[in-house]
Amino acid sequence: xxxxxxxxxKLLARRLAESYSVYGPRRDEISGEVVFDRLEVPERLDLxxxxxxxxxxxxxxxxxxxxxxxxxxRDSQKVAIEKIDKVEPKALVGLRACDLNGILCxxxxxxxxxxxxxxxxxxxxxxxxxxxxxVRPFPQCFCVCTDSGxxxxxxxxxxxxxxxxxxxxxxxxxxxxxxxxxxxxxxxxPEAASLREKIVDESVSSFDSFALENKAWVSRAxxxxxxxxxxxEVWEYIGNQCFECGACSFVCPTCSCFxxxxxxxxxxxxxxxxxxxxxxFEGYTKMAGDHNPRKPVEDRRNKRFFCKLSxxxxxxxxxxxxxxxxxxxxxxxxDIGLPNVVTYIxxxxxxx
Amino acid sequence: MENKLVPIITVPExxxxxxxxxxxxxxxxxxxxxDRQEIEQxxxxxxxxxxxxxxxxxxxxxxSLPFSPENDRKHISVRKVGKVTAALHELQPGDKIGIxxxxxxxxxxxxxxxxxxIYVAGGIGLIPLRSSIVHVLQxxxxxxxxxxxxxxxxxxxxxxxDSIREWQATRDFETYFTIDRPEPGWDGRVGFVNQLVAGxxxxxxxxxxxxxxxxxxxxxxxxxxxxKGIKEQEIYSTLERHMKCGIGKCQHCAIGRTLVCxxxxxxxxxxxxxxxxxx
Numbered sequence: 213x214x215x216x217x218x219x220x221x222k223l224l225a226r227r228l229a230e231s232y233s234v235y236g237p238r239r240d241e242i243s244g245e246v247v248f249d250r251l252e253v254p255e256r257l258d259l260x261x262x263x264x265x266x267x268x269x270x271x272x273x274x275x276x277x278x279x280x281x282x283x284x285x286r287d288s289q290k291v292a293i294e295k296i297d298k299v300e301p302k303a304l305v306g307l308r309a310c311d312l313n314g315i316l317c318x319x320x321x322x323x324x325x326x327x328x329x330x331x332x333x334x335x336x337x338x339x340x341x342x343x344x345x346x347v348r349p350f351p352q353c354f355c356v357c358t359d360s361g362x363x364x365x366x367x368x369x370x371x372x373x374x375x376x377x378x379x380x381x382x383x384x385x386x387x388x389x390x391x392x393x394x395x396x397x398x399x400x401x402p403e404a405a406s407l408r409e410k411i412v413d414e415s416v417s418s419f420d421s422f423a424l425e426n427k428a429w430v431s432r433a434x435x436x437x438x439x440x441x442x443x444x445e446v447w448e449y450i451g452n453q454c455f456e457c458g459a460c461s462f463v464c465p466t467c468s469c470f471x472x473x474x475x476x477x478x479x480x481x482x483x484x485x486x487x488x489x490x491x492x493f494e495g496y497t498k499m500a501g502d503h504n505p506r507k508p509v510e511d512r513r514n515k516r517f518f519c520k521l522s523x524x525x526x527x528x529x530x531x532x533x534x535x536x537x538x539x540x541x542x543x544x545x546x547d548i549g550l551p552n553v554v555t556y557i558x559x560x561x562x563x564x
Numbered sequence: 565m566e567n568k569l570v571p572i573i574t575v576p577e578x579x580x581x582x583x584x585x586x587x588x589x590x591x592x593x594x595x596x597x598x599d600r601q602e603i604e605q606x607x608x609x610x611x612x613x614x615x616x617x618x619x620x621x622x623x624x625x626x627x628s629l630p631f632s633p634e635n636d637r638k639h640i641s642v643r644k645v646g647k648v649t650a651a652l653h654e655l656q657p658g659d660k661i662g663i664x665x666x667x668x669x670x671x672x673x674x675x676x677x678x679x680x681x682i683y684v685a686g687g688i689g690l691i692p693l694r695s696s697i698v699h700v701l702q703x704x705x706x707x708x709x710x711x712x713x714x715x716x717x718x719x720x721x722x723x724x725x726d727s728i729r730e731w732q733a734t735r736d737f738e739t740y741f742t743i744d745r746p747e748p749g750w751d752g753r754v755g756f757v758n759q760l761v762a763g764x765x766x767x768x769x770x771x772x773x774x775x776x777x778x779x780x781x782x783x784x785x786x787x788x789x790x791x792k793g794i795k796e797q798e799i800y801s802t803l804e805r806h807m808k809c810g811i812g813k814c815q816h817c818a819i820g821r822t823l824v825c826x827x828x829x830x831x832x833x834x835x836x837x838x839x840x841x842x843x
Contacts, residue, residue, distance in 0.1 A: 280575060284620035284660060291578045291620065291660050326826050327811035330574045469815040472808040474623045482621050489814070496816060499806045500625070500646025503779075505819075515818065524821040 213404035214381040214397040225254035232303035267465035272335035280484040303340040309361035310537040314465025345373040349423040352538030360535040426551035433554040438523035451510025453546035458490030460540035569606040576662025610670030611695035618662030622651035626807040632698035667810040680708035686777025715742040715757035758784035768793035799833035
């Protein structure tokens with residue numbers, strides 16, 4: 213393990229900016245919210261900031277992305293199709309463990325299944341990932357319930373843990389090792405590993421005092437969702453609360469449903485674009501001719517939680533689809549963020 | 565040797581519409597060939613698979629493949645029902661389309677050799693079944709009884725009349741037709757497909773059934789087939805869903821734990837029952 217003095221974080225950001233576009237948490241000047249976004253000025257990186265309002269998924273899975281451009285000239289019957297590869301190398305600095313796990317979920321979904329998503333792969337191959345241990349949880353957090361925090365275990369190039377005057381730096385890849393050497397970081401000493409362990413343990417035990425907004429005993433809900441023994445009334449209740457705004461999907465680090473549309477440009481060319489979509493929208497499953505197999509809103513809500521928590525999904529992606537960031541609970545106007553839904557399912561089981 | 569050209573995953577391959585045939589009202593068949601010779605040769609399918617078809621400037625839609633994996637002209641039959649299919653219907657021979665795929669699992673073929681095969685179709689439900697019917701007929705001697713039960717609203721709504729005549733001319737292909745209401749000049753059955761199925765003497769041992777049609781017809785037919793003693797795991801159907809990618813990524817076609825585009829579109833009735841969604 214290496215040692216990064218606190219005043220050298222900016223140096224790290226500047227060094228990364230030489231080869232990557234740097235993304236990280238920064239405080240938005242107008243709203244005061246912490247956002248995870250492109251840092252035009254790398255020095256604005258704020259590793260002490262709270263968990264960002266948005267997850268980093270837009271960096272590798274943009275809201276709106278042109279994937280193809282084509283021109284069909286009917287007079288001459290000529291078609292020119294061009295795949296758009298304009299992806300730049302990006303460094304994601306200060307990823308919270310939940311968000312890093314979110315990226316790993318997306319990896320398993322986009323890259324590890326029968327087909328590889330070439331568009332995602334293009335983004336993914338050019339990433340440099342630096343995680344940041346949550347030495348103290350935030351009020352909305354429940355990553356200890358979903359085994360995805362407060363510290364990262366895998367998937368990073370470098371991992372930072374704040375320890376007083378600076379950061380303990382764990383190396384996770386050859387790329388990471390190279391950067392550490394270029395920055396000339398000093399080894400953190402033989403006690404570094406146990407110090408990090410101690411910091412993480414303290415963070416875990418402080419959930420009971422700081423992370424008070426959400427609790428989610430996921431495994432019981434997983435059991436119920438998998439076996440399917442949840443009364444229709446529970447889904448109806450949840451469905452009635454849903455505003456169908458899609459906010460939960462958009463702030464979720466692992467939600468990755470997308471739509472594909474053709475956008476005709478004035479110059480005669482057409483862009484095929486991929487945009488974020490949400491299973492809570494009524495049109496999501498509607499087919500041409502208006503047949504919609506998933507009509508009532510509870511059908512659609514049911515689907516989202518099945519996707520996040522059922523055993524078959526977890527088996528496919530080697531973990532639950534929820535990483536315990538608490539963002540859905542924060543943004544949901546109907547108060548049916550994932551932790552509450554887990555509670556409703558449990559209540560039905562225990563009769564609480 | 566692994567085929568690297570097919571399935572076509574991200575960038576559609578350009579194909580030319582060679583011929584357009586009016587099948588029934590609002591349904592046309594588009595014969596096509598790929599512009600690149602190597603794709604034309606590499607493009608092998610299984611019955612029951614589907615493709616993503618691009619109408620340039622309008623969009624892309626999922627469509628089942630009606631042609632046989634062997635010695636059959638490549639074509640799709642499409643009903644004008646939405647924005648993109650309406651744009652497809654505007655096309656003329658010589659126009660270009662884009663194709664990705666083929667995707668999905670497909671109907672069993674090797675596994676059902678030696679068995680009786682019952683095809684039950686309603687309306688344009690015959691489109692996805694055509695591929696399997698032609699393929700099985702190309703290997704007629706390897707199968708038991710072959711039966712087609714086909715119903716449509718009117719006699720003008722019966723698909724693939726030419727193909728059906730050809731099939732009837734081959735040896736040992738039993739066909740039964742019905743239309744919803746009596747019509748002058750129609751001497752066949754009148755009524756719904758499920759009623760026709762109920763009245764037939766169908767085999768049940770060593771038998772598989774492929775059923776395809778609108779949801780109402782599907783459920784009624786399944787009920788009759790089960791009464792005849794055909795097992796739920798021997799009844800196959802192909803499901804349709806809104807699809808955007810075809811490769812299991814956009815999630816639009818998710819039903820429970822399965823994705824119709826990669827785990828389907830062909831399912832047994834036993835599987836369909838456990839999916840927990842309407843057909």
